[in-house]
Amino acid sequence: MFILDKDHSLALEFMSEIRNVHTQHDRWRFRKNLERLGEIMSYEISKSLDYQEATIKTPLAETQIKKLKEKPVLISVLRAAIPFYQGFLNYFDQSDSGFVGAYRRSEKEELQEVEIDFLYQATPNLEGREVILIDPMLATGKSFVKTIQNLLANGTPSMIHIASVIAAPEGVAYIQNHIELPYKIWTVSLDDHLNNKSYIVPGLGDAGDLCFGDKV
Numbered sequence: 001m002f003i004l005d006k007d008h009s010l011a012l013e014f015m016s017e018i019r020n021v022h023t024q025h026d027r028w029r030f031r032k033n034l035e036r037l038g039e040i041m042s043y044e045i046s047k048s049l050d051y052q053e054a055t056i057k058t059p060l061a062e063t064q065i066k067k068l069k070e071k072p073v074l075i076s077v078l079r080a081a082i083p084f085y086q087g088f089l090n091y092f093d094q095s096d097s098g099f100v101g102a103y104r105r106s107e108k109e110e111l112q113e114v115e116i117d118f119l120y121q122a123t124p125n126l127e128g129r130e131v132i133l134i135d136p137m138l139a140t141g142k143s144f145v146k147t148i149q150n151l152l153a154n155g156t157p158s159m160i161h162i163a164s165v166i167a168a169p170e171g172v173a174y175i176q177n178h179i180e181l182p183y184k185i186w187t188v189s190l191d192d193h194l195n196n197k198s199y200i201v202p203g204l205g206d207a208g209d210l211c212f213g214d215k216v
Contacts, residue, residue, distance in 0.1 A: 001172065001186075001190075002185070002186045002187070003188075003189065003190050004041065004044065004186075004188040004189070005188055009040075010040075011036075011037060011040050011188060014036050014037055015033075015037070015188060015189060017029060017033050018030055018033045018034065018165075018204055018210075019202070019203075024204070024205065024210055027210065027211065027212070027213075030083075030210050030211060031083040031211050032083070034083035034084045034136060034207070034211070035083045035084065035086045035087040035090070037084065037087060037165055037188055038083070038084045038085065038086060038088045038090070038134070038163075039087040040087075041087070041088070041163055041186055041188070042088045042091035042092060043091065045072075045132060045161050045163065045186055046068075046091070049068055049069075049072065049130065050068070050070070051066040051069060052066065052067060052068075052069045053065075054066070054067045070129065070130070071095040071096070072092060072095055072130040072131060072132050072161070073095060073096045073097070073098060073126060073129050073131045073132070073157075074088050074089060074092060074095050074097045074098070074132050074134060075097070075098040075099070075100060075123060075134060076097065076098070076099050076134050077100055077101075077102055077133070077134065077135040077143065077147060078099055078100065078101050078120070079208050079212060080135065080136055080206075080207040080211060081135045082211070083211055084134055084135075084165060085097075085134045088132060088163070092132075096124040097124075098121070098122060098124060098126075098151075099121075099122050099123070100120060100123070100147050100151070101119045101120030101121070102117070102119075102146055102147050121150055121151070121153075121154075123154050125154060125155050126151060126152075126154045126155035126156070127155030127156060128155070128157070128158050129157055129158060130157065130159045130160075130161065131151070131157040131160050131161065132160075132161045133147060133148065133151075133160055133162050133163065134163050135163075135164060136164055136165040136166065136207045137164060137165065137166055137200060137203075137207055138162070138164040138166070138167035138171045138172065138175075138185070138187060139168050139194060139198055139199065140168075140170065140171050140174060140194065140198050141172065141173070141174030141175045141178075142174065144162055144171070144175055145174065145175060145179060148179060148181070148183075157181065158182065159182045159183065159184070160181055160182070160183040160184075161183070161186055162183055162184070162185045162186065163186045163187075164186070164187045164188070165188045165189070165207075166187065166188065166189050166191055166200055166203060167185065167190050167191065168190075168191055168192075168193060168194045169190065169191075169192075169193065170194045171194075172190070191203060
């Protein structure tokens with residue numbers, strides 16, 4: 001598991017702004033910081049991908065470089081992931097993309113199990129390909145697991161990179177117990193715990209609402 005904020009970097013500034021209630025009201029800044037974090041995570045994930053030698057010609061000579069063997073497929077979980085996904089697309093700008101609609105059902109009584117609905121999927125062929133599954137909040141882990149199970153209808157990826165901004169230990173454990181495919185979890189911050197409504201603490205609130213406004 002990769003945790004970005006274990007080391008000091010500019011990402012800490014972006015994280016402090018998206019968490020802070022005094023700056024969260026600025027939707028543009030909130031979305032922009034998610035996009036920036038997506039770019040930073042893209043760079044980190046790119047270090048783990050496979051590369052091959054290639055020859056290019058400069059104005060002065062031919063030279064050897066290393067290029068990605070294959071671009072990863074980007075999968076965005078609607079709607080909160082859209083700005084975070086855009087950061088990945090800025091860097092993997094030739095990648096195929098897919099979109100899924102997986103969301104937590106309306107709040108139930110405290111301590112009841114969280115249930116996930118999955119209503120939409122549009123992805124390319126995933127057989128043998130590296131996939132980056134993008135959702136800013138890894139809370140219970142159930143939406144990630146259900147999404148991965150549904151993605152298998154379009155082929156079995158060779159590797160799944162689970163990318164989040166904030167993760168909870170309970171969600172990480174749930175993924176570890178329910179995913180057998182090769183995968184790696186990438187997150188900017190691993191937070192403390194889930195509360196009795198399965199919200200991440202300290203977290204940041206509802207990322208989708210902070211990006212785009214309250215839903216009814």
